[in-house]
Amino acid sequence: PAEKVARELLGMFLLHDSDEGRTVGKIVETEAYLGQNDPACHSAGGPTKRNKSMFGPGGRVYVYRIYGIHWCFNITADEDVIPAAVLIRALEPVAGISLMQERRKKDQLPELCSGPAKLTVAVGITGQHDGLSLFSGPIRVYGGPPKGDDEIVSTTRVGISRAADWKLRFYLKDNQYISRK
DNA sequence: GATTGGATCGCCT
């Protein structure tokens, strides 16, 4: 289930090996999008060219363009027949930091990956990665989630209008690298 | 077929 995946991804590491080099970030903020029964999920209206990556197995990359200019990175979740995904909203920079600084044209660590469209720039993910498996290929997730639920804060998702009161945004309490409180 | 508005960010005031 996407909510479970969203919680368990917190504390895990996102790795991307690109032509320019390797970046690694710790996942510190996520949002769950549950599928066709979730009005805020892109798959709510059925399959389209954009959302097709959610229709299929979990553990794949779903990247879409937002506001015409930014990329947002998701990990698909749940059973094959349920088109769900987890939006990765913020990372704590771990490795390849100089490459992230170069791509973002920012030096301060909290500026590098503290938002869904910032982190795609920092780690070099674009629409060309849409549909890739996380179990083979350049984008991987590894490590384990943090111990104990008490370090995870759950709240409402950012920037949506439908199902606005569902508490499906999760972040690590007191972490300095989240996009907002 | 045309219009609308969004899971955002950075720069401006």
Place this chain on the structure above:
DNA sequence: GGCGATCCAATCG
């Protein structure tokens, strides 16, 4: 706090 950037699916008719 406001606004511009500028793509594409959803909605309307």
